[in-house]
Amino acid sequence: MCHALLQTPSFCALLRRIDEDLARAVRDRGCCHCGEPLHSTDYPRKPRGCPAAARVECDTRLSLCCADCRRRTTPESVRFVDRRVYLSIIVVLRSSRTHGVCLDGLPQVGWATLKRWRQWWSEAFPSTPVGRWLRGRLQPSPEPFVYPDCLLQAVQHHTQDERLIAILRLLLNPI
Ligand SMILES: [Zn+2]
Numbered sequence: 001m002c003h004a005l006l007q008t009p010s011f012c013a014l015l016r017r018i019d020e021d022l023a024r025a026v027r028d029r030g031c032c033h034c035g036e037p038l039h040s041t042d043y044p045r046k047p048r049g050c051p052a053a054a055r056v057e058c059d060t061r062l063s064l065c066c067a068d069c070r071r072r073t074t075p076e077s078v079r080f081v082d083r084r085v086y087l088s089i090i091v092v093l094r095s096s097r098t099h100g101v102c103l104d105g106l107p108q109v110g111w112a113t114l115k116r117w118r119q120w121w122s123e124a125f126p127s128t129p130v131g132r133w134l135r136g137r138l139q140p141s142p143e144p145f146v147y148p149d150c151l152l153q154a155v156q157h158h159t160q161d162e163r164l165i166a167i168l169r170l171l172l173n174p175i
Pocket residue numbers: 031032033034035036066067068069070071
């Protein structure tokens with residue numbers, strides 16, 4: 001698997017369109033507190049490690065605000081995970097220890113950041129709703145699952161963009 005994809009504007013545009021679909025679905029349901037309509041109140045993001053070619057597709061986090069009670073709802077995203085300043089795809093691929101994963105074209109990440117990410121994958125992620133949901137869907141194993149490697153191994157698709165998008169979608173909270 002090679003990651004020049006992150007340098008490909010059409011791949012990043014596809015990630016943005018997926019986020020727009022996710023936001024539309026949330027908007028259609030209305031405010032979860034009072035049921036009134038939601039309006040767009042996106043906020044700017046400057047994700048670290050985002051290639052220049054992809055910046056325009058990754059410069060906002062889509063967010064919604066209630067017209068009535070003013071509470072904010074931030075839909076899930078395949079571009080941004082948790083509160084990380086790096087794009088999700090970088091967090092997934094850089095955290096992986098799997099040999100044979102090609103990291104060409106991915107930005108370098110400092111060791112302290114990488115250590116923090118791997119700690120999050122091993123300690124916090126398995127007990128999140130999505131971590132618990134995934135555990136029931138991966139092939140049972142006597143060894144503890146090592147994230148994100150077990151996802152990279154479990155998800156196979158014909159093309160690398162389909163595969164990466166499938167992995168990013170798995171990291172969304174199950175509904
Ligand atoms: Zn409301």
